[in-house]
Amino acid sequence: MQLTPEDITAIWLSLKIALTATALALPFGFAIAWLIVFKTFRAKIVLEVLINLPLTLPPVVIGYFLLLLLGKNGWFGQLLNASGLPIIFTWKAAVIASATVGFPLLVRSIRLGMEAIDLQLIAASRSLGASWSDSLFTIILPLSLKGIIAGSSLMFARSLGEFGATIIVAGNIPGVTQTIPLAIYDYASSPSSGKMALSLCMVSVVISVVVLLIHEVLGKQLDRRTLQ
């Protein structure tokens, strides 16, 4: 197994992008899940479809839409360019691509966790003097923690594997936006670098296993805490 300095950068970049995307998406994912589970409003079905769309669309299509939105001529891109913060073809674009693609997975898991909460628990907390925000942070948040952990690890893992949307909005620039999957793609395209590709594949497997282990351990710990 051998890793070039570019490979090491790609690994760090992948971790950084996946972590940032997950951390950024988490509060929004929680808020959207809460809206869907606990609130009734007219446009709910529209919101649900919109949230789940990235799950069914090809990532390349998402990448292309993001490019339209964030590119030089996109309305959001123009705004960013004017403020001197170009996003396209930087690692930030990869973060946005990963966040968009992984978001439905995050929301789904948190939602499952929240749907398992007995509404009377919330009623009990309200009647005991907790305002809705107090109840949100002291009852709903801790009780959906398992869903949050599951959703985060799923999204983190999905972000590590992100390829289609990323290559369109962030490109494949070694040392700048080249993540593990993009590096493997490069190696796989040249016949002499089979071994290099395999090394990065092994790294991918190790990271995935670690993520799954962390997820299991955290879940077990949560179970133990409530069963004392």
Added chain:
Amino acid sequence: MKLKINLEKKLGRFFLQVDENISGDQIGVFGDSGCGKSTMVNCIAGLLTPDKGEIWLDEQCLFSSKTGINISPELRRISIVFQRPMLFPHLSVQSNLFYGYNRCRVENRRIMPDILIDLLKLQPLLKRGVENLSGGEKQRVALGRAILASPRLLLMDEPLSALDNTLRFQIIPYLSSVSEEFHIPYMFISHSLTEMQLMTKQVLVLNNGQIEEQDTPEGLARNRMAKSQNGYRNLLRLSNPVHQNGLFLYRWGSNNLLISDGELNKEALFELSSRDIILFKNHPDAISARNLLSSTVIELFRSGDRIGVVLSVTGEKLVAEIVRSAAEELQIITGSTTFIAIKASSFRRLS
């Protein structure tokens, strides 16, 4: 406590319409499941918004569709004990108990936590998680949690129906003693007449979304005697029996009662159906029933085609039930003396 409820609430096909002024500290709400008891409770607590009407607690308006007042549940200071304990599973017993206490403004706190914890015998459980507690322990924690929030009104929404019979009557003394000790008015919701008799002084009968009548639990029990499966249920709290020929001998006022079921060195609550008391005009020589007592008729009442006979057995009250022809034959009138026979096995031990 004064509660003025005038509300309408439609839920699907169900329609709740209540207009009632209630005053008292131990109110019962009685009715079959699906009659609107929980809907009413949720409206009072602010967990459901009525379609129309007003709710006043003492001098404060909690809800009014006219003026647009709708105080949020956390500001109403009305605690609820639900049918299931509804303890927060991620918190310890102690954190559950203090959840409401910590959120209650200091000037409103009226309960000393130590005294309550003592009263409910929760000290040994404080550090534990709530998942491994028994059903009775859980409901005691739920009750403590509700009381510690120093509520102005405690709503108990069938708090005993998820418990088995023995446990149910073990919890009742806690419920009433805690509310009395800390002067917390309560509304007790149940479909059990026995619970009404043990817990309340005044009962609202809810049927099909409407309040049918307001009565005392005693009045309600008498009215329903003829219809009810077990007639009128006499409740006897007896203690410290001695063994006698395989039976338990309990003191009941200045009388002795022989009962088949019992437990030494313990207080027990017995239920005796009005139908299990046999009346005699003259002293019978020998009978198989183990309890033969002399009594005076102090009152007669009618319930359907039956006559309820309120008897005084040297100061202790019992209600027996007879058909009208029997009353005529025995010439039972207020003030007359009769002998009553009760089988030792007729007493049903509740706790």
